[in-house]
Amino acid sequence: MMGRENTPQSSLFYTGINLDKRVRSDHVLRKVARLVEFDFVYGEVKESYGYNGNVSVPPPMILKLMLLLVLYNVRSERELMATLPERLDWLWFLGLELDSEIPDHSVLSKARRRWGVELFRSFFERIVWQCVQSGLVDGRKLFCDSSLVEADASCNSVLDMQGLKRYLNPAYRELEARLEEREQKEKEQPKDDPPASTPRQNMVNQRFTSSTDPDASVVRKGQGKPKLYYQTHRGIDAAYGVITATVIGPGDENEAHRLGGLLQDHLAHTQRSAEVVVADSKYGTTANFLECYDRGIAAHIPVLKQTQDKQERRREIFPESLFVYSPQTDTYTCPAGQTLRRRKYWNTRKAFEYVTARGVCRQCPLRIQCTRSQSAGRTLKRHERQEILDNLRAQAQSRPAKRDIRIRQHFMECSFAQAKRFGFKRARWRGQWRVQIQDYLIAVVQNLQLLIARGWPKPRAAVAARTNATLGFGILDSFALQQATWVQMA
Ligand code: SF4
Structure with missing residues (x-):
């Protein structure tokens, strides 16, 4: 029935x-x-x-x-x-x-x-430590990458800090009061506390700010419209993909500056020092190579300098690789066979500058292919630890390094794609510290997922x-x- x-x-x-x-x-x-x-x-x-x-x-x-x-x-x-x-x-x-x-x-x-x-x-x-105790973290190889997180603020909230119209905008006056209050709080903080936000990186973000989320930065992603973003930086252990370090920064920040922090966090959270770090070419700066060398870590990172060389080729000038260095005489020989000698030391770049003798470049028939400068000749910079850098860059071209770089792309994209299921692509809350909370919670969920998947x-x-x-x-x-x-x- x-x-x-x-x-x-x-x-x-x-x-x-x-x-x-x-x-x-x-x-x-x-x-x-x-x-x-x-x-x-x-x-x-x-x-x-x-x-x-x-x-x-x-x-x-x-x-x-x-x-x-x-x-x-x-x-x-x-x-x-x-x-x-x-x-x-x-x-x-x-x-x-x-x-x-x-x-x-x-x-x-x-x-x-x-x-x-x-x-x-x-x-x-604690969850990272639990992964370590469960045998899911090897600790020897760390993959690093960053991804943009859309801020919880509309582009309509962006104000021009230099325009006079801002004084007519009530949102600007509110923002100004809030920023002043925050500045005051930061001054009152003990000196070893990190500031609530990182200073603006580029000119656009020094001029424009969001009245609803001043910590977010205006970033143009690809060919799309500029939007307000944060940026998350992740370190992932190579054994099972456990996230061992994660940090949120402004959307326009140069990710290369975060590599040292990620390595430090990885060590603090897993009690294991990385032996190899794998990242993309944006991390392949001189400072990062030397930092890895000083920590005894092999850097499997494509060299940013080579990308710059490609840009030089695009600008149709001789790349630096065509200049031959002689350690005996501490000079370079240029494609025209002329000698470039050490002239001065750049303290900020920790590098020596090399130039030809006065007037040589001006009379050179290859000048048009060598420099875009109308008045001066070609100059080259050589870092004070250039030999070490050359070895590290050669190491980054080795077969194991290239394999790691290929695997990294898959690993990181997989981790960020999984994070999207937990609302990673858009900030739930406003303010960098709140977005950092969201970032930690997503990383916790992903690590728990790994623990559960591994039984x-x-x-x-x-x-x-x-x-x-x-x-x-x-x-x-x-x-x-x-x-x-x-x-x-x-
Ligand atoms: S422009 Fe100067 S550095 Fe360049 S090829 Fe000529 S002489 Fe050499």
Whole structure:
């Protein structure tokens, strides 16, 4: 006999519902709950709460809510809270009952302001450490790259800081007051604290700024219209693709400056120093090659100088590679057979300048192919550590380096493409520090995804971790126990 739907539902009041039984055993949130000890938040944020007054939403629950926001790429915090009562799995994950009071969406923004970026950095570091303890991080090879993140601000909010019209714009006056207030706060900060934002890089961003998100920069991507962007810089371990370092900067910043920071963060988060760093040609600057050399790291990075040589060829002048250096005489010989001698030292570039004798270039028949300068002759710069640089650049041309450079492209694009599923391409919030929080949460979700894909948590390890938590050990000890159980199982 065909059954018919009951309309209205036969029973309105249910008792004895066990949410734990309603969530399937292999649900991703079960695995996340077993992997992550959210209670660490209590210790991290206790200073930012008072001892009396209204009782707050438990901090671990707030962190879980933010994780849900990113993991399910929910459009807004209001939508998250509106959807929450309809999702049994979310309620179970948060430790709520069916009829529990749902927190207001504003608790999330208040918590971000109260906790700052530190808590989220700590969260990210703990998950990276968990990946290390689980054997997913080798630490010896690091891939680096950057990607643009669209700011949560319209191009209509961009103001010309030099135009007189700005004084007629109320948004400008508001912005000016906010910037002054921030400047004052930065002055009051202790000197070892990093500033809230990095100075503007290019002329456009020294002149134009957004009134809604002054930290974002105007960037033209390809042939498209200029938009407001941030830039994320990532370091990924080569073994399984664990994100070991991530940092947000202004959209117009030169990514080459971030390589040292990424290497440092990789070391701090994994306790392992990279032996090889792989990046694209934008990182192939003299400073980066020398920094890698000083740290004892092989730089598998295409040389930026060669790109510049290509530009010189495009400008139809002789590239530097056609000038032959003689170490015995410390001179260069140019394509016309003339000698260029050392003239002066450029302190900013740590390089010596080489020129021909006075008047030689002016009479040279190859002059038109050699320099675009109307009055002066051709000059060359030679770094004070040029021999080391030449060796490093030769190393960057080796077969293993070329293979690494090819793999890097696949690795990084894969990581950034996965991040798009978690809302990586557009900032949820305004201000660099908030975008940094979003960046940490996305990196955490991606690393958790890797842990889960590789079979973590192991059933026995989870039991051990729970026992450990009950005994009151720290989370890092719990990771150690988890690893020990894994070794026993292996
Ligand atoms: S212009 Fe000067 S540096 Fe260039 S080929 Fe002639 S002599 Fe040599």
